[in-house]
Each structure stands twice: as C-alpha cells, then as structure tokens.
Amino acid sequence: MPKKNQFEIEFPLHASSSFLLHYISSPDGLSEWFADNVNSRGELFTFFWDGSEEQAKQKIINKDLKVQYRWLEDEDDSEDYYFEFKIIVDELTNDVSLIVSDFAEDDDMDEAKMFWENQIDNLKHKIGA
Numbered sequence: 001m002p003k004k005n006q007f008e009i010e011f012p013l014h015a016s017s018s019f020l021l022h023y024i025s026s027p028d029g030l031s032e033w034f035a036d037n038v039n040s041r042g043e044l045f046t047f048f049w050d051g052s053e054e055q056a057k058q059k060i061i062n063k064d065l066k067v068q069y070r071w072l073e074d075e076d077d078s079e080d081y082y083f084e085f086k087i088i089v090d091e092l093t094n095d096v097s098l099i100v101s102d103f104a105e106d107d108d109m110d111e112a113k114m115f116w117e118n119q120i121d122n123l124k125h126k127i128g129a
Contacts, residue, residue, distance in 0.1 A: 004103035
C-alpha cells in the first residue's frame with residue numbers, strides 16, 4: 001500500500017470554540033454536517049453514509065481544543081493514520097479557526113482536500129458561520 005502523507009487545512013469560522021466543539025466531537029453534531037448519521041458507544045463512533053458504515057475510535061487530545069478519530073480499518077496498519085480537528089482561538093482578536101489534519105496518497109491529495117473543503121462548507125452552513 002502506498003504511503004500516505006499528512007496535510008492540514010485551516011478554516012476561519014465565525015463561531016465560539018465551545019459551540020464548535022459540539023459539532024466536531026459529538027454524534028449529534030457530526031450527524032449535522034459530516035455524515036448522514038453518527039452513533040457512539042464510548043470512544044467508538046459509527047459513521048453512516050449512503051448505506052455504508054465505517055467505525056472510528058475517538059480520542060480527545062485536549063478537552064476543549066483537539067479531537068482525533070482513527071478508522072478501525074486502519075488500526076491494523078503499521079502507519080499512524082487519523083483525521084483530527086483542532087480549534088485555534090487567536091488571543092488578540094478572539095478569531096476562531098478550525099484546523100483539519102488528515103492523510104492521503106499523493107495521487108489523491110487534491111481530492112482529499114476538496115472533500116474537506118466541501119465538508120467544512122456544510123459545517124459553516126449549519127452553524128451560520
């Protein structure tokens with residue numbers, strides 16, 4: 001399997017960090033913009049899209065700022081792949097940004113970035129940002 005490379009995209013959002021945290025860390029919040037439906041049992045999240053489902057383990061890195069998801073299908077790989085949301089608040093302006101980190105193969109990098117741009121557009125629409 002070809003090696004995947006990490007990328008990060010920063011999205012400025014007009015929302016409070018606590019409000020945004022709900023949308024990136026809870027099944028209800030993720031169901032509104034990321035997947036058709038999301039269920040959880042503790043740290044195990046099941047994401048549903050168009051009749052298919054995938055499971056990921058959620059790891060909250062920092063209680064208010066960073067949430068990471070590791071797909072179960074990738075757990076057996078020797079590589080350390082995940083996707084992550086990090087909320088950044090500028091101390092001077094209080095502007096809020098969401099940084100998305102993910103991995104993709106070089107051939108799929110543009111498509112992966114476009115996927116996240118579309119998903120974050122959905123989030124912005126939902127939260128009115």
